Amino acid sequence: MNRAVATVLSVTAAVVLLAGAGAWWFLRDDAPEEVDLSAATAGVAQQDSDGSVDGAADGGTFDGDVSGTWSVDTDTGDFDYESATGTFAGFRIAEELAGIGSTTAVGRTGDVSGTMEIDGETVTAASFEVDLTTITTDDSRRDDKVQDALDTSSFPTASFTLTEPIELGSAASTGDPVSVSAIGELTINGVTTKVEFPLDAQVVDGTVVVVGSLDIAFSDYGVEVPSSPIVLSVDDNGTLELQLLLMKN
Numbered sequence: 079m080n081r082a083v084a085t086v087l088s089v090t091a092a093v094v095l096l097a098g099a100g101a102w103w104f105l106r107d108d109a110p111e112e113v114d115l116s117a118a119t120a121g122v123a124q125q126d127s128d129g130s131v132d133g134a135a136d137g138g139t140f141d142g143d144v145s146g147t148w149s150v151d152t153d154t155g156d157f158d159y160e161s162a163t164g165t166f167a168g169f170r171i172a173e174e175l176a177g178i179g180s181t182t183a184v185g186r187t188g189d190v191s192g193t194m195e196i197d198g199e200t201v202t203a204a205s206f207e208v209d210l211t212t213i214t215t216d217d218s219r220r221d222d223k224v225q226d227a228l229d230t231s232s233f234p235t236a237s238f239t240l241t242e243p244i245e246l247g248s249a250a251s252t253g254d255p256v257s258v259s260a261i262g263e264l265t266i267n268g269v270t271t272k273v274e275f276p277l278d279a280q281v282v283d284g285t286v287v288v289v290g291s292l293d294i295a296f297s298d299y300g301v302e303v304p305s306s307p308i309v310l311s312v313d314d315n316g317t318l319e320l321q322l323l324l325m326k327n
Contacts, residue, residue: 109182113289115278121163122282148194148324157188167208171316185213201244207237236266255280266299286324
C-alpha cells in the first residue's frame with residue numbers, strides 16, 4: 079500500500095511539474111528584443127571583423143567624410159523574426175490573449191529602402207519606404223489579419239520623409255553615438271501626419287547605424303487593430319520601430 083501511495087504521489091508531482099512547465103511555455107513572451115543601438119552596432123562590428131562589411135556601398139571604401147548620399151543597405155546582416163542584425167522596420171503592440179495572458183505582438187519586415195543626404199554635420203534630406211506586404215509576425219495566423227488591418231492591397235507601403243534638417247554635431251565625424259529627433263511626415267494606410275521620431279545613430283566601420291522607436295495611435299491612421307476570438311483586448315497604441323544600416327554611395 080505504501081509503495082502504491084508513493085507511486086501515486088510521484089506521478090502526481092510529475093504531472094504538476096509538467097503542467098507548470100506547460101503554463102510557462104504558453105505564458106512566456108517570445109517577442110524579440112526592442113531595437114537598441116548598442117546591439118545594432120555590435121552586430122555591424124562583428125560582421126566587419128568577419129570580413130563581410132567593407133564600409134561603403136558597391137564595394138567602395140569609406141573615406142571618413144560623412145557628407146554625401148547614404149542609401150539603405152539590405153545586404154549587410156541578416157533579417158529574421160527572432161534576431162535581426164540587418165535593416166528592418168515594424169511594430170510592437172500589447173495584447174491580452176485568452177488562456178495565455180499578456181503578450182507583445184511584433185511584426186517586422188526587412189524590405190526597407192531610402193536615402194539620406196548629409197552636408198557637413200547636418201542631415202539635410204531623408205526619405206524611407208517600407209514594404210508592408212512582407213511584414214511577418216510570430217504566428218502565420220496573425221499575418222493575414224495584419225495585412226487586412228493595414229489594407230496593404232490598397233496601400234502596400236508606408237513612408238517617412240524628413241521635413242526639417244537634423245543637426246548631428248561633432249559626433250557625425252568622430253563616430254560617437256548621437257541622439258536626435260527627426261521631424262517629418264509619416265504615411266501609413268494612405269494617411270499622412272507630422273511626427274517627431276526619436277533616433278539614435280552612430281557611424282561604425284563606415285556604416286551609419288540608426289535605430290528608433292515611435293509611439294503612435296493606430297486609429298490616427300485609420301488602422302483598426304486586428305482581433306479574433308482568442309484576443310481579449312489589444313491596445314490601439316503601439317510602437318513603430320526601425321533599424322537601418324546605411325552605406326555611402
